[in-house]
Amino acid sequence: MPSTFPRLMLDHAAARPDDAALREKVYGIWQTLSWAALAVLVRELACGLAAAGLQRNAHLVVIGENRPRLYAAMLAAQALGAVPVPLYQDAASAEYMFPINNAEVAFAIAEDQEQLDKLLELRTRCPQLTRLWYDDARGLRHYSEPGLESLDTLIDSGRAFDKAHPGFFDTELAAGRPHDVAAMFFTSGTTGQPKGVVHTHFTLLDRARAGAAFDKLTNHEEVLAYLPPAWIGQNIFSYAQWLACGYVVNCPESAETVMIDLKEIGPTYYFAPPRVFEGLLTSVMIRMEDASRAKRCMFECAMALARRVGPALRDGQAVSALDRLKYRLGDIFVYGPLRNTLGFSRVRVAYTAGEAIGPDLFTFYRSIGINLKQLYGSTETAVFVCLQPDHEARADTVGVPIAGVEIKVEHGGEILVRSPGLLKGYYKNPEATAEVLTADGWYRTGDAGFIAAGGHLKIIDRARDVGVLIGGSHDGALFAPKYVENKLKFFPFIKEAVAFGDKRKMACAFINIDFEAVGNWAEKRNLPYAGYTDLAGRAPVLELVRQCVETVNADLAQDDKLAGSQIHRFLVLHKELDADDGELTRTRKVRRGAIADKYRLLVDALYGDASEQFVETAVTFEDGRSGTVSATLKIVDARTFAGVQRAA
Amino acid sequence: MNTRGIGDVILDVTNISLAFGGVKALTDISFDVREHELRAIIGPNGAGKSSMLNCINGVYTPQQGAISFRGRSFSHMNSRQVAEMGIARTFQNLALFKGMSVLDNIMTGRNLKMKSNLFQQAVHWGAAAREETEHREFVERIVDFLEIQAHRKTPVGRLPYGLQKRVDLGRALAMQPQVLLLDEPMAGMNVEEKQDMSRFILDVNDEYGTTIVLIEHDMGVVMDISDRIVVLDYGLKIGDGTPDEVRANPDVISAYLGTH
Numbered sequence: 001m002p003s004t005f006p007r008l009m010l011d012h013a014a015a016r017p018d019d020a021a022l023r024e025k026v027y028g029i030w031q032t033l034s035w036a037a038l039a040v041l042v043r044e045l046a047c048g049l050a051a052a053g054l055q056r057n058a059h060l061v062v063i064g065e066n067r068p069r070l071y072a073a074m075l076a077a078q079a080l081g082a083v084p085v086p087l088y089q090d091a092a093s094a095e096y097m098f099p100i101n102n103a104e105v106a107f108a109i110a111e112d113q114e115q116l117d118k119l120l121e122l123r124t125r126c127p128q129l130t131r132l133w134y135d136d137a138r139g140l141r142h143y144s145e146p147g148l149e150s151l152d153t154l155i156d157s158g159r160a161f162d163k164a165h166p167g168f169f170d171t172e173l174a175a176g177r178p179h180d181v182a183a184m185f186f187t188s189g190t191t192g193q194p195k196g197v198v199h200t201h202f203t204l205l206d207r208a209r210a211g212a213a214f215d216k217l218t219n220h221e222e223v224l225a226y227l228p229p230a231w232i233g234q235n236i237f238s239y240a241q242w243l244a245c246g247y248v249v250n251c252p253e254s255a256e257t258v259m260i261d262l263k264e265i266g267p268t269y270y271f272a273p274p275r276v277f278e279g280l281l282t283s284v285m286i287r288m289e290d291a292s293r294a295k296r297c298m299f300e301c302a303m304a305l306a307r308r309v310g311p312a313l314r315d316g317q318a319v320s321a322l323d324r325l326k327y328r329l330g331d332i333f334v335y336g337p338l339r340n341t342l343g344f345s346r347v348r349v350a351y352t353a354g355e356a357i358g359p360d361l362f363t364f365y366r367s368i369g370i371n372l373k374q375l376y377g378s379t380e381t382a383v384f385v386c387l388q389p390d391h392e393a394r395a396d397t398v399g400v401p402i403a404g405v406e407i408k409v410e411h412g413g414e415i416l417v418r419s420p421g422l423l424k425g426y427y428k429n430p431e432a433t434a435e436v437l438t439a440d441g442w443y444r445t446g447d448a449g450f451i452a453a454g455g456h457l458k459i460i461d462r463a464r465d466v467g468v469l470i471g472g473s474h475d476g477a478l479f480a481p482k483y484v485e486n487k488l489k490f491f492p493f494i495k496e497a498v499a500f501g502d503k504r505k506m507a508c509a510f511i512n513i514d515f516e517a518v519g520n521w522a523e524k525r526n527l528p529y530a531g532y533t534d535l536a537g538r539a540p541v542l543e544l545v546r547q548c549v550e551t552v553n554a555d556l557a558q559d560d561k562l563a564g565s566q567i568h569r570f571l572v573l574h575k576e577l578d579a580d581d582g583e584l585t586r587t588r589k590v591r592r593g594a595i596a597d598k599y600r601l602l603v604d605a606l607y608g609d610a611s612e613q614f615v616e617t618a619v620t621f622e623d624g625r626s627g628t629v630s631a632t633l634k635i636v637d638a639r640t641f642a643g644v645q646r647a648a
Numbered sequence: 649m650n651t652r653g654i655g656d657v658i659l660d661v662t663n664i665s666l667a668f669g670g671v672k673a674l675t676d677i678s679f680d681v682r683e684h685e686l687r688a689i690i691g692p693n694g695a696g697k698s699s700m701l702n703c704i705n706g707v708y709t710p711q712q713g714a715i716s717f718r719g720r721s722f723s724h725m726n727s728r729q730v731a732e733m734g735i736a737r738t739f740q741n742l743a744l745f746k747g748m749s750v751l752d753n754i755m756t757g758r759n760l761k762m763k764s765n766l767f768q769q770a771v772h773w774g775a776a777a778r779e780e781t782e783h784r785e786f787v788e789r790i791v792d793f794l795e796i797q798a799h800r801k802t803p804v805g806r807l808p809y810g811l812q813k814r815v816d817l818g819r820a821l822a823m824q825p826q827v828l829l830l831d832e833p834m835a836g837m838n839v840e841e842k843q844d845m846s847r848f849i850l851d852v853n854d855e856y857g858t859t860i861v862l863i864e865h866d867m868g869v870v871m872d873i874s875d876r877i878v879v880l881d882y883g884l885k886i887g888d889g890t891p892d893e894v895r896a897n898p899d900v901i902s903a904y905l906g907t908h
Contacts, residue, residue, distance in 0.1 A: 027788035027792060028788045138855075256798035257797050260798060
């Protein structure tokens with residue numbers, strides 16, 4: 001039954017008013033907001049926004065972490081038929097200018113001083129941005145900007161407005177239709193200006209419900225909302241599905257406390273991009289390295305067993321009685337406590353998506369008894385396209401199309417999707433919309449892949465990133481940079497990798513070491529270093545990275561399609577790739593083109609004969625100042641392997 | 649440089665002299681501190697800065713001179729009385745309880761405000777439990793203010809130095825002081841930690857209206873955040889005024905640069 005988000009919220013409030021809707025940790029204690037209290041809050045906020053002049057179809061920008069009052073504000077805007085536009089809270093001020101001007105935003109809600117300062121900075125360049133509200137008043141006592149008020153003031157004015165116009169809220173709410181625009185999400189965009197992806201209540205709710213049905217989600221789930229609300233995945237998991245199912249969404253205290261809060265809440269339904277799982281595994285491994293010998297032995301024994309039988313148990317395959325018994329013992333002594341430490345004791349369904357996940361990483365979590373699965377989707381498809389069924393999770397596929405989804409693979413390998421959850425279009429950008437939406441309703445994902453055994457979809461790379469090698473020993477061979485980068489990144493020592501090779505005679509790569517993991521490794525070996533740049537240039541570190549690269553090369557050589565993508569030469573970058581320097585997107589994907597332009601000197605050195613290259617790079621520090629980092633980088637040759645011999 | 653509305657003199661130090669045997673730590677020092685002011689004491693090593701703070705704090709008793717706080721003059725005062733009057737301090741060499749959690753460390757700052765006796769606290773029932781809840785709430789506001797939520801339950805000894813300094817500040821704040829004495833709050837910190845600490849000091853001054861007396865080595869920080877500065881050298885006061893005045897003072901320049 002199609003509905004709208006605010007109407008679903010009111011249904012929950014009517015059916016079970018005292019149940020928890022949202023929790024937030026305030027001053028160290030989890031505070032619960034019931035559905036009934038939420039309904040009152042939304043009503044007051046909506047009336048306040050209406051009194052301030054928010055019209056149907058107007059846009060309301062919301063910037064901040066996951067906060068109950070910001071969620072309520074989005075519901076309030078939707079109740080009035082206005083469109084909430086969540087923006088990434090870690091973006092720089094200038095990055096907000098395009099969305100705000102593009103969507104003619106006049107009203108914005110910011111979480112705190114940090115976010116508000118960024119908006120105030122834009123006021124001269126976004127003159128239509130007249131009204132601003134903030135949730136957390138700290139540090140804002142002396143702000144006297146025109147049009148600036150606290151959410152408390154907005155709520156008060158809403159209460160007064162509601163009293164003066166008693167039927168207003170209900171009339172506005174009733175006027176909302178499922179096919180009205182519900183929200184707009186700006187895609188981070190690896191190239192060019194961001195695009196506003198327009199979704200209706202129907203598209204988001206249809207996919208939210210399809211996903212919920214696939215995993216049999218109930219209103220008893222607990223979810224921790226810790227990813228940026230501007231990302232559609234976060235919106236689906238802790239907004240659309242929250243309202244569709246009526247479960248509890250928990251807001252952590254701050255970005256630093258997420259791990260502690262995760263443990264306290266013990267979510268049952270969890271989503272994290274692969275890098276979070278990677279970070280968790282790295283921290284476990286570092287802590288195990290520091291553990292006593294006996295504990296390390298126990299851990300290694302148990303993990304060896306888990307690797308052997310864990311995945312089979314997860315997939316519901318036959319395992320011998322002895323192994324079952326051993327696994328149960330392992331569960332008592334190692335896997336259970338480990339799950340608890342990670343905060344995954346109660347996880348029933350965990351998903352990862354956004355980037356390819358390393359097979360060992362994926363297997364690690366499944367083998368210790370966490371039902372980790374992959375899904376496939378994008379902002380434009382309202383996330384859910386393919387999901388992995390509980391017993392069919394694999395590292396190298398992304399699952400089967402779920403209810404309502406049709407998939408076809410085009411000539412060049414590009415995947416096309418048709419589902420009820422497709423975007424309505426890009427905001428004020430019919431050309432871009434026409435590029436991705438065909439006349440007969442198919443959406444071009446831009447991903448290259450194919451349907452593998454069992455109907456599972458397998459993604460190799462972005463369709464436009466798949467290149468060819470020209471000249472050299474692998475002339476004409478396929479070059480899948482992301483595939484190679486992902487393989488490299490699976491080593492805990494390597495944080496990011498950027499592979500080059502399209503239209504060249506061989507593949508080369510930039511490597512970013514993981515400061516924490518390599519730092520710990522260096523300390524264990526009494527290797528002194530004076531910060532990131534110094535550590536990255538140390539000979540033993542280069543040797544360590546070379547071993548990783550060669551392992552990947554040996555692995556790539558096994559697959560004759562990808563043997564040409566072996567890394568011949570590489571260098572370890574002197575600084576961490578950073579979104580603030582335009583090297584990563586806000587979702588931390590490498591911007592290969594931008595990096596190649598910025599470090600042209602280094603790319604040329606990789607393809608030249610030099611054994612080292614001096615480089616100086618401008619960097620933006622977290623406080624907004626800028627400076628430079630310089631270093632002389634060694635260029636290292638890695639061993640490559642002949643492809644597997646095949647009988648002619 | 650700010651809009652906080654600096655008030656009247658609340659702490660007045662007049663003609664203080666302090667000697668340890670033949671060593672004259674302080675000679676005839678006089679200066680005053682106004683309400684809501686950020687007052688800095690600077691000087692080269694061994695200039696008598698910490699001794700000055702210790703006199704105000706009641707740790708040392710000066711041989712001569714008087715200190716008056718809110719019109720009440722005292723020359724002999726122990727540190728407990730000073731604390732009860734609303735003067736709190738942090739230490740150059742951290743004096744935290746390393747094995748205790750961040751929360752417990754800050755909670756010790758509430759000790760003077762607790763009314764229940766040892767027995768009630770041991771039983772933790774009735775008034776004592778209620779009281780602890782109230783104090784815990786106050787401590788939580790400080791935790792929030794100093795942004796150390798992620799470390800609430802971590803033993804202080806395991807925290808990096810910069811964070812330990814922040815906990816030290818938190819404990820002093822827990823006393824709800826009227827005057828806060830900070831002894832080199834930024835010593836041994838890196839640039840980022842110094843920036844954080846400067847912001848917290850300014851915020852304390854701004855949000856709580858706390859008067860702050862600060863000893864600091866880092867001239868850049870002092871010049872940026874202080875309203876007025878006292879300069880000591882070999883136990884003598886050689887300068888007193890706004891950052892600009894102090895910067896232009898020839899005695900200060902020679903004491904710092906060693907030129908004549």
